[in-house]
Amino acid sequence: MTTAALLAxxxxxxxxxGEPDWLWKRLPHPAVLMGRAVSALDRLLNRGNGLVLKGALALALLALGALTLGEVLTRLGPVAEVLAAAVLLAQRALxxxxxxxxxxxxxxxxxxxxMVARIVSRDTGAMDESQVARAAIESAAENLSDGVIAPAFWFLILGTPGLVLYKVINTADSMIGYRxxxxxxxxxxxAxxxxxxxLIPARLTGVLIAVFTGQMREWHAIASDARRHRSPNAGWPxxxxxxxxxxxxxxxxxxxxRMRDLPWVNPTGRKRIGPGQxxxxxxxxxxxxxxxxxxxVACALLLPLW
Structure with a gap:
């Protein structure tokens, strides 16, 4: 069975x-286990001198563990791979x-x-309705890339080891990748x-959104806004x-x-927005x-023929 078929x-x-509560009340979610591994390495290595090298060592250990686990899941067969991939994707939960x-x-x-405080890291206590709505939409776009397209992309490229590797790196960045x-x-x-x-999944997500909504004619403007974004990748979706x-x-x-005066994305769009948007x-x-x-599905059907 092809990797594309497994991914589908x-x-x-x-x-x-989605994320069945009955299961994760009894077992720790893989993302939680990844977080615990990151926290353990943070406590162990994030001290003294040479912190850049120690951070690189921590990442290497996480990557080695992820690749090993991914290989074990691969050897367990397609059912294990499909279940692991479904758990590590986040479409329905998002x-x-x-x-x-x-x-x-x-x-x-x-x-x-x-509700928005559950999905963003910025201060939410003084937000007005438009700010809450913007935060939710930004999180939706960014996490479509980080939580769905990117892990799926690396599953297609490197199989289950690639998927687990991506998720542990993404988890590490969300916990220790701060300036x-x-x-x-x-x-x-x-970070x-x-x-x-x-790099590729974020741009692919932007293309998918633009193609589906007929916005490819605006791609030059989309790219211009994305390059001004504080993140090298989140700006695209x-x-x-x-x-x-x-x-x-x-x-x-x-x-x-602390207020940060960040540039607008699509500055001519509506700024007064709410639950409808x-x-x-x-x-x-x-x-x-x-x-x-x-x-x-098209890849799963056509690649074997090719």
Whole structure:
């Protein structure tokens, strides 16, 4: 069975089941286990001198463990590979979290803030409705790349070892890849590795959104906005989603009590937005997922013939 066929089954299984609470109440989620490994290496190595090299060593150990686990899962057969891939993809969970923000905003601004705080790291306590909506849409676009397209891409390229490797690097970046006093040096290797592994998937996600929504004629503007984004990769899906939904994203926001004057993405789009636009973003996630699934099925059918 081809890797593309395995991926297609995993995409469908994740879409149907998402993150079953009954299972993860009894067993630790693989992402939690990855986080524990990162935390253990952080405590062990993030001290003294030579922190850049120690961070690189930590990343190498994580990568070795991920590749080994991926190889074990491969040897267990296609059922294990499909189940592992479905667990490490996050389409249904992502849509549910984004839709929860839309539903929360329809109840009250306070509830919208509470829901969006689950999926973003910025300060949410003083957000107005438009800021809550923008944060949710930005998270939807970025996590479509990080949580669905990128892991699927590396599964297609390197099989289960590639998928597990991507997820552990992405987890490490989310935990230690910060430019602050504690992680500026130690987390550098994780941050650079995550940037590299998302280089193609982020742009692929932007293309999928733009093609599906008829925005490829705006690709020059999408690319221009993406290059001004604070992230080398997140700007691509965000810029494409902003034009697909006709909204302005990014812009000024607060992190750790400090306002940052970031440039707008699609500055001519609507800035006064609310739950309707967030719900539209959730629907966009499913539509792009369907396009990607159909492409994966086409690969599964055509590659053996080729």
């Amino acid at each position: 089954m995993a995409l469908v299984l994740d879409a149907l089941l 849509v549910q979290h984004v839709q929860a923000v839309a539903d929360g905003l329809r109840l009250s601004l306070k509830e919208g803030r509470r 602050n006093a504690r992680y500026e040096a130690f987390g550098k290797a994780a 650079r590795a995550d940037d590299l592994m998302n 965000e810029a494409a989603a902003a034009r697909a939904l006709d909204v302005a994203l990014a812009g000024p926001r607060s992190y750790d009590g 967030v719900a539209a973003a959730a629907r966009l996630l499913w539509r792009v997922w369907l396009v990607f699934l159909l492409l994966t």
